[in-house]
Amino acid sequence: MGISLKSCFALGMLGVLCAAGSASAQPASAQQPAAQAPRKMSDEEAKAFAHVMGMVKPGQPYRLNLADPQQLAFTQLALATAGRTASTAPQTLSSVNAAAVRSKKQLRGTRSVDMLAQPMLATVAGGPQDIEIISNFGSEGSNVYTATGYSSVIGGTTQTTITMQLVDTANNIVYATNTNAQYAGGTDFSVSVTGQLPANANVAAVATFVTSQGDTSNTTLVTTTKMVPASTGTMTAPNYCVRTNQSDPNSSCVLNSDGTTQYLTGSTTLVPNPQPIKICFQRGSAQSCDYYNNTLRPASTVFFPSAGTAVFGSNTVGDSYATEGRFTATINDPVGGGGCVFSNNAPLGTGWSVSADKSTLQWNLAQLSMVDPSSCTRYTGGRPMNYMFYIETPLQTTSGPNTGFLSFSSAYSPPMAPGNLGIPGIFLEDSCLAAGTLVQLADGQQVPVESITADNQPKIRTATGDVRTVLGTASGVELRPMVRLKTSSGHDLLITGTHPVLTTKGLVMSRDVRVGDVVRTDKGEARIVSATTEEYTGKVYSLRLGWFDEARSDGRTHTAGGIFVGDSISQWQMERDELQRLKADKAEVERRLPDDKWRAEYRRFIGK
Known part of the structure; x- marks a missing residue:
């Protein structure tokens, strides 16, 4: 694919994760208007800005250390720029301040070098981590620039605030600012800023991400550099x-x-x-x-x-x-x-x-x-x-x-x-049923889910009575508490919270199944008599019966502990659909927030 060559800036790594419009949608959020610019940084702002910028390299995401007063001040000023203060966002500010107190206790008596901002991405291959970057930074001509900040936090966040700015770093002048916040999301969130700068400006895009998960908080900073x-x-x-x-x-x-x-x-x-x-x-x-x-x-x-x-x-x-x-x-x-x-x-x-x-x-x-x-x-x-x-x-x-x-x-x-x-x-x-869960094959055999492999392409009978081939299997561990469902017919199933279960109303995430709901089983319909959560440290498994066709249909189900559940693609489809629903469902956002204080802050944010 060819692309025309013109003046463009880009961050020093990871490139255009979020050129996609799908990532820019913000569930139940209220975009703040771009601030009128230019404006000279205040002395306090310039001091914190210079302190933090002296610790970071362009393109690399850095996790700030809130035990450092200047890094904490930088975070608080970024939130203030977004209109998020102790009066408008008390829980967000409380989580930031609580994180600062914890960091100070952990670093008490250590050297000042231990308070430096730290590069966020792993330097070697390893485990999962949050992805927070400037996804693109480019010139649209006539000295007009656009930059996009993107945040994806493992398991989502209670709140995420992104502050995007276009700055002349030589003169500490902010030429454009745009901010937004999101509640009960945080896995796929972006904010863009556009502004015109003088031809001789030493322009850079600066992205500040402040994320909260309950009473814990992190701040990530990314800046950019000019490249061809x-x-x-x-x-x-x-x-x-x-x-x-x-x-x-x-x-x-x-x-x-x-x-x-x-x-x-x-x-x-x-x-x-x-x-x-x-x-x-x-x-x-x-x-x-x-x-x-x-x-x-x-x-x-x-x-x-x-x-x-x-x-x-x-x-x-x-x-x-x-x-x-x-x-x-x-x-x-x-x-x-x-x-x-x-x-x-x-x-x-x-x-x-x-x-x-x-x-x-x-x-x-x-x-x-x-x-x-x-x-x-x-x-x-x-x-x-x-x-x-x-x-x-x-x-x-x-x-x-x-x-x-x-x-x-x-x-x-x-x-x-x-x-x-x-x-x-x-x-x-690569999952969703606890090891030992029995799955019924098309010939009537009951076998543990972990014994099924796609190599021999075993056959499964679905809730519609059709026979489907197992095309893929997965195994792993679950990070969050799992759901245990028990029915009036004696079924007992331990399953991940987002895996779909077939009810008389269709496929429903297991975490949303309630006592009294009716599910489809190998013995016919059965009523849920118990729905609880529990920690599980063993392996979990899942099956794939097809590709993206019919992902939400009864024809993509199999039994697990005697209860019909969807396959791995059905689970992914339901999770994606839920993210789409959260864009407009403010009541669901409130339900997912951890307590009434966070719900009150969210209602204030959306002007409710």
């Missing part, structure tokens, strides 16, 4: 396998004579409305999986290759690209929140090269993997993930040395800003 966007780019891996029926995503992949999988070779940036690329776990063969975990790799490893090219117009790639260039690769869960890092600012070493004329940067990475991702993928439950791949490289331009960037993301919406390209997402076939 790629004029063209391709992503040829990961890619789709060649299928026996290319129009059917459930058909098997075609294998070469040596047993390896055949892949399409074109750039995935050219695929319209792309389906996610399927990554499967604990598989002995590919079947319908584009990539799968064979016996040569640990069953817990997420892996797939990456390959592509980047061209930066008439500029050439600098000779020091291997040591000064950097790339970052992540996956992000817009439903469950947070994400996992394959690499963070890793050098362009093995697998990277340039063309003979130095016009093209090339990469061919045999495997992106996490050495111990079991704690990272455990919360995915078998669902599509946003995939992001971001590159920086030194350039030689007609005006001297500079830095170029190219960002690929599956969370996108055309038209894309220069230097940003859309690619398919990643579907991790």
Whole structure:
């Protein structure tokens, strides 16, 4: 896909996660009007700004240490800019102040260096973490700039406040500000700011994220730097396998004579409305999986290759690209929140090269993997993930040395800003029923869910009486309390809170099933006599019976402990639908807030 080259800024990593309009929707929130600018920072504001900016590097998200009075002041000033004070947002301010007190106690007697803001993303592969970035920062011409801040917190937040500003850092002048807050969301939230700046301004975008989960709070800061966007780019891996029926995503992949999988070779940036690329776990063969975990790799490893090219117009790639260039690769869960890092600012070493004329940067990475991702993928439950791949490289331009960037993301919406390209997402076939839960096969056998694998494609009978093939299985652990349902017919099921259960009213998340509700079972209809929650530290499992067709239908169900439940795609669809519903359902937002004090703050926020 080609894109025109024009003046553009971009953050130093992760690129355009949220060019997509889907991420900019704010559940039950009230957007604050952009502040009129320019304005000179107050002395207090400039002091806190200089203090914090001296700790951070452009592009890298930093978690502020609220034990430091100036970092705390920076946080409070950002909230005040958003109109969020002790009178308008008392619980938010209380959670910030409580976090500061806890941090001071933890750091009592330590060195001042321990109060520095800390880089937020992992430097090595590891577990899940919050994703908070400036997703794009670009020029629209005539010195008009737009920047977007994006926040995705694991498990969501009680409240998230994002303050976006366009600043002349040389003169401490704020030229544009926009803010917004969100309650009972926080997994997929963004705010954009647009403003015109003088031609000679030393402009930067500054994003401040203040998140609360009950009485705990965190502040994250991200700034930007000027760079040259790629004029063209391709992503040829990961890619789709060649299928026996290319129009059917459930058909098997075609294998070469040596047993390896055949892949399409074109750039995935050219695929319209792309389906996610399927990554499967604990598989002995590919079947319908584009990539799968064979016996040569640990069953817990997420892996797939990456390959592509980047061209930066008439500029050439600098000779020091291997040591000064950097790339970052992540996956992000817009439903469950947070994400996992394959690499963070890793050098362009093995697998990277340039063309003979130095016009093209090339990469061919045999495997992106996490050495111990079991704690990272455990919360995915078998669902599509946003995939992001971001590159920086030194350039030689007609005006001297500079830095170029190219960002690929599956969370996108055309038209894309220069230097940003859309690619398919990643579907991790990785869960929701407690180990030991019995599942009935089509032949009547009752088998533990953990004993089912997709290798032999066992058959399941659905609530409609149809026979469906198990196309994928998943295993992991659950981060939140699970739900135990008991029926009048003696069924006893332990299941994750968002997994769908088939009632006489249709599929309902288990956490929303109430005593007295009627569910569909292997013995007919049965009434719920007990619905409780409990902690569970064992493994959970789920099954996939199809792709995205019929995700909410009775034909995508199977028994679990004798009760009909939906498959993993049904769960993802219900979670996504719930996020959409929260955009307008203020009563549901109130219900999800932890106590009356938070509910009162939310009602004040929406003017109720």
